[in-house]
Amino acid sequence: MNRLLYIFLPLLLVWGTLTALGGNKTYDNDESTMALYEYFYMEGEKQNFLGNFDAAFALMSEATRINPNGLAAQFSLAKMYLMINDIDTATIMLKYVADSDTTNFWYNIGYANTVAHTQQFDEAERILLRTIRNHRNHPELYNSLASVYGHKQEYRKALACYDSLEIYMGNSPELVGNRIGMYDLLGDTATAIAMAEELVENNADNIYYTLYLSDVYRHYRYKEKMLPLLQKVKNSNPHEPLVYEQFALYHLLMGDTVAFYNEYDELLLNENIACEIKHNMLKSFADEATPFTSDSVIIDYYRKLVELYPYEHIPRESYALLLLYTQRLDEACEQLRVLAEQTENSGLVWEQIMGIYIELDKYPEAIDAGIHAIESGQRTCGTYLLLSNSLILEEQYDRAEDYLRTAIDSVCTVTNTQEKSIMYGMLGDIYAQKEMLAECYQYYDSALVYNANNTMVLNNYAYFLACNDGDLLKAETMSSKTLNLEPDNITFIDTYAWILFKMNSYSLARIYMERAIANLSADAEGSAEFYEHYGDILIMLGEKSAAVEQWNKALEKSPDREVLKKKIEQEQYIAE
Numbered sequence: 001m002n003r004l005l006y007i008f009l010p011l012l013l014v015w016g017t018l019t020a021l022g023g024n025k026t027y028d029n030d031e032s033t034m035a036l037y038e039y040f041y042m043e044g045e046k047q048n049f050l051g052n053f054d055a056a057f058a059l060m061s062e063a064t065r066i067n068p069n070g071l072a073a074q075f076s077l078a079k080m081y082l083m084i085n086d087i088d089t090a091t092i093m094l095k096y097v098a099d100s101d102t103t104n105f106w107y108n109i110g111y112a113n114t115v116a117h118t119q120q121f122d123e124a125e126r127i128l129l130r131t132i133r134n135h136r137n138h139p140e141l142y143n144s145l146a147s148v149y150g151h152k153q154e155y156r157k158a159l160a161c162y163d164s165l166e167i168y169m170g171n172s173p174e175l176v177g178n179r180i181g182m183y184d185l186l187g188d189t190a191t192a193i194a195m196a197e198e199l200v201e202n203n204a205d206n207i208y209y210t211l212y213l214s215d216v217y218r219h220y221r222y223k224e225k226m227l228p229l230l231q232k233v234k235n236s237n238p239h240e241p242l243v244y245e246q247f248a249l250y251h252l253l254m255g256d257t258v259a260f261y262n263e264y265d266e267l268l269l270n271e272n273i274a275c276e277i278k279h280n281m282l283k284s285f286a287d288e289a290t291p292f293t294s295d296s297v298i299i300d301y302y303r304k305l306v307e308l309y310p311y312e313h314i315p316r317e318s319y320a321l322l323l324l325y326t327q328r329l330d331e332a333c334e335q336l337r338v339l340a341e342q343t344e345n346s347g348l349v350w351e352q353i354m355g356i357y358i359e360l361d362k363y364p365e366a367i368d369a370g371i372h373a374i375e376s377g378q379r380t381c382g383t384y385l386l387l388s389n390s391l392i393l394e395e396q397y398d399r400a401e402d403y404l405r406t407a408i409d410s411v412c413t414v415t416n417t418q419e420k421s422i423m424y425g426m427l428g429d430i431y432a433q434k435e436m437l438a439e440c441y442q443y444y445d446s447a448l449v450y451n452a453n454n455t456m457v458l459n460n461y462a463y464f465l466a467c468n469d470g471d472l473l474k475a476e477t478m479s480s481k482t483l484n485l486e487p488d489n490i491t492f493i494d495t496y497a498w499i500l501f502k503m504n505s506y507s508l509a510r511i512y513m514e515r516a517i518a519n520l521s522a523d524a525e526g527s528a529e530f531y532e533h534y535g536d537i538l539i540m541l542g543e544k545s546a547a548v549e550q551w552n553k554a555l556e557k558s559p560d561r562e563v564l565k566k567k568i569e570q571e572q573y574i575a576e
Contacts, residue, residue, distance in 0.1 A: 033067065036066055037063055037067040037073070040063035041072060041073045041076070044056045044073070045076065060080065064077055069100075074096060075106070078090045078093035087114070087117075091118070094107070094110055097110075097111070103134045108128075109128075109131060109141070111127055112127040116147070116148055121148050121152050124148045125145065125149070128144055139165050142162070142165040142168075146159075146162055146165070146178065153185075159179060159183075173199060173203065173209060176196075180192045183195065184219075189220060193216060196213045199213070200212075207233045210232070211230075211243070214233075214246050214250075218253055221253065223250070226250050226253075227250065230246055239270060239273055241267060241273050241281050244264065245263070245267075245281055245284060245285075248288070251263065257293075260289075267281060269308075275305070275315065278315075279314055282302060282318075285301060295326045298322070299322060299328075302315065302319040313343060316342075317339060319335055324356070330360070333356050333357065347374070347383075350373035351369075351370070351378050351382070351386070353369040354373060354386055354387065355386065357390075358386060363394045364394065366390040367391060370383060370387030371387070379411055381407055381411055381412045381420075382419070384403050384404065385419060385422060388403045388404045388407070389426065391403065395433075401427060404426055404427055408424070417450045418451055421448070421451035422447070424457075427443040428442075428443035428457065432460070432464055437464065441464075444457050444460070444461040448461075453485060455486055458481055458482045459495050462479040462482070462496075463479075466498055466502045472503050475499050476496075476500075480496065482496075488519070490515075490519050490520055490530075493515055493516040494513065497510075497512035497516060497533065501536060506540045510537050513537050516530055527557050528554040528555075528557035528561070531551070532551060535547040535551040539572060548571060551564055551567050551568045
């Protein structure tokens with residue numbers, strides 16, 4: 001069912017902000033150990049309350065180390081593991097505390113919540129039933145159990161839970177909605193409709209229940225019953241946005257797509273409806289219109305909303321995201337630039353713009369956006385890295401070096417080891433372009449200190465050593481490591497083959513080079529170098545005609561290579 005008619009199967013009780021201070025605690029007999037445990041536990045709760053997650057995690061971990069049987073600390077620590085998405089560890093800890101104290105409400109609902117989230121519904125059912133036996137006056141448990149039964153498709157049991165819930169909380173429209181959803185899943189159409197009609201009879205002045213009944217009728221395709229309800233609500237509430245949506249869905253049910261669009265046109269133009277509401281309604285429009293309309297039509301509606309409210313940020317942001325999703329990248333950048341100019345803290349937006357321009361290979365624009373991002377306060381390792389990379393691609397090496405040094409010295413923290421490795425590698429690449437190999441190798445060494453498995457650095461380092469009569473054994477070791485890490489990377493295979501060539505292992509070099517060529521696409525970047533290397537290997541093996549054939553392929557890809565022309569003319573290898 002769509003939106004109004006749906007099953008109320010909420011996630012189980014939210015318990016993340018609650019603590020277990022009233023729970024049982026087990027200590028060693030040593031009073032000093034107990035006091036130390038209490039200190040770390042209470043201080044951990046305090047830091048968690050203050051929002052200092054790292055400190056709270058460390059303190060609570062120490063509390064559980066001091067007293068592994070302390071249930072309160074284990075429970076709090078389990079919640080922290082959930083926050084960092086370590087579900088397995090959290091589940092083990094929650095099972096321990098729940099089984100250790102089967103009467104503690106929070107321990108048991110917390111464990112049931114977690115196992116239900118991981119779709120262990122039988123276990124969730126077991127724990128909830130156990131908790132209900134100890135806490136019959138907690139109605140939320142029945143709602144949670146109904147949710148579990150709903151997922152298990154045991155709808156009669158879910159209805160029984162709602163009956164129990166009514167005993168404690170009385171009947172409510174939400175409870176009626178839950179029951180209607182269950183009867184619908186049971187295929188009991190008559191009961192589902194009767195309950196929705198009774199809801200309206202008992203709440204005659206509530207237009208939302210009337211609209212809900214309209215949606216129930218729509219679900220069961222009772223077209224003739226929808227229209228009177230909608231006309232009644234529209235006459236009394238002409239500016240209610242849900243009326244427009246329900247009328248649109250009615251027209252869709254009738255097969256009138258023109259009338260469907262007209263309802264949303266009128267919704268957008270209604271000055272009595274707030275921009276935020278219109279924006280939310282457009283989301284449902286996209287859901288309903290997708291089966292029979294194109295992306296461009298949906299985009300046009302978002303464009304209209306942005307034109308109507310040019311200074312509202314949320315519609316423009318949604319419009320830009322939709323443009324990104326549909327790969328209209330240039331248009332997305334235009335909208336994001338406007339958003340950045342309108343937003344006070346625009347650094348993150350400028351960083352998004354930079355990323356899009358990089359994807360479009362528009363590096364001057366990416367550089368401009370990156371500088372805006374940094375000037376607007378977006379001073380992260382990622383920002384500096386993307387900006388520096390764009391500058392390198394534009395051969396602005398000195399500017400790139402300045403930004404890289406700033407990032408390494410002042411921006412990246414001790415935890416940014418991966419980013420620092422990449423940055424030192426980029427500095428090495430810059431000095432390679434400047435033909436300052438000693439400095440280049442120093443930066444590559446620094447990069448490998450921060451990440452010994454940085455394959456790009458290992459590959460480039462090895463290649464430059466081979467091309468410049470460096471330490472070939474060191475080059476072979478590094479290149480071999482890249483192949484172990486990324487065995488299908490043809491650039492790494494080519495590098496390894498070239499090192500073998502330099503080591504005069506021509507037959508072995510040929511095996512690797514043919515493997516690279518076999519996986520080389522016709523339009524691959526740098527393919528000329530692959531063919532030239534292959535020709536160099538073949539000529540050393542005495543296969544002149546085959547070598548010239550490969551060199552000619554390389555020349556087609558790179559017609560300005562004078563050394564290559566000489567190789568073809570003289571039918572021999574010429575070192576550079």
